[in-house]
């Protein structure tokens with residue numbers, strides 16, 4: 001299994017130790033800047049609160065209510081806070097700098113085998129797009145990138161700006177797929193298997209920020225659960241033959257699902273798929289635990305492949321902006337402004353995630369924090385019996401033609 005030439009390094013900006021007149025002025029300006037940004041943040045909070053409390057009563061439009069919206073956003077935010085103060089494994093380092101100012105530089109990635117192939121499901125925006133772009137840069141164009149999603153223009157825009165593969169190398173490809181339907185995932189996976197002999201990296205980031213109540217597809221699966229969990233299971237399962245071939249050839253064979261490692265809740269065995277009782281916060285937390293269990297089961301069945309489940313923390317992406325929920329659409333500028341100081345860019349997140357992927361080895365399931373650190377069994381929920389039951393439930397929902 002090839003390894004990167006060096007591991008990523010987080011650099012902390014230096015802090016001034018003496019006070020000159022110029023520095024004094026600067027400090028004053030910074031303090032003024034700080035009070036302006038505090039004012040803007042406070043203003044945003046007021047706008048958001050007004051939006052989510054007053055508007056529903058004026059317009060009489062049904063609302064999931066304040067607790068749901070802030071509960072879901074704070075599920076992400078709480079996780080991020082815990083990343084800042086360190087993890088159980090003790091691998092997170094406090095730099096004293098704001099997380100958005102840390103710099104990570106990935107070294108060039110030159111594996112010993114020819115042209116690595118990476119598949120990005122959800123690679124048309126946000127973390128997935130940034131991970132695809134980062135991979136193209138690490139390999140300086142000596143890689144094949146397959147983007148799966150709905151937005152062809154975004155994928156083609158990416159292909160136009162990344163280094164091109166050499167003339168004889170296979171070209172990058174976009175595969176259109178609405179991943180809320182498992183039948184579409186099966187078709188897309190079969191197409192990929194016909195196109196590429198091996199897959200070295202599979203990165204799964206399709207997702208939505210929604211406040212809707214249960215919203216079933218024609219296949220009887222809730223749309224959010226479909227994107228965050230079932231489609232990811234179906235892509236991993238469908239692409240196993242190509243991942244196994246890569247592993248058997250001694251090449252990288254690695255799978256990452258970006259969701260909510262360490263943010264899960266106890267499995268509700270009498271409510272699998274949230275068919276009996278659906279709540280948005282529950283959907284976020286149950287799928288995080290399902291993902292832990294799925295990665296463990298895939299890992300046991302496929303010891304030659306690395307499986308990672310990560311929690312990216314708070315990342316500046318299109319997630320809130322592209323929400324189908326009208327209240328989030330109206331308040332997203334204020335929300336984005338409010339969370340800006342606590343969030344990192346998608347590019348920085350991508351580098352942390354690639355650091356974790358390159359460090360991972362096969363034979364176990366990894367749980368990864370927002371800086372790419374191994375969080376071990378932090379906030380782990382689940383046991384063997386639950387893993388077996390969730391696996392059987394998923395097979396029944398996804399309906400693969402064979403079990404690989």
Ligand SMILES: NC(=O)c1ccc[n+]([C@@H]2O[C@H](COP(=O)([O-])OP(=O)(O)OC[C@H]3O[C@@H](n4cnc5c(N)ncnc54)[C@H](OP(=O)(O)O)[C@@H]3O)[C@@H](O)[C@H]2O)c1
Pocket residue numbers: 076122123124125126127128148149150151154177178179180205206207208227228258259260311312313314315316317318319320322
């Ligand atoms: N950003 C954060 O702070 C944060 C925090 C914790 C967890 N996460 C999780 O990280 C993952 C990535 O989020 P992000 O922030 O990168 O969001 P994003 O920028 O909105 O990207 C989401 C991706 O999902 C794709 N997608 C949405 N609906 C789809 C569908 N029906 N079929 C196929 N693809 C679909 C989008 O493609 P289209 O271009 O087709 O819409 C897009 O590529 C999500 O699961 C999110 O829950 C994010």
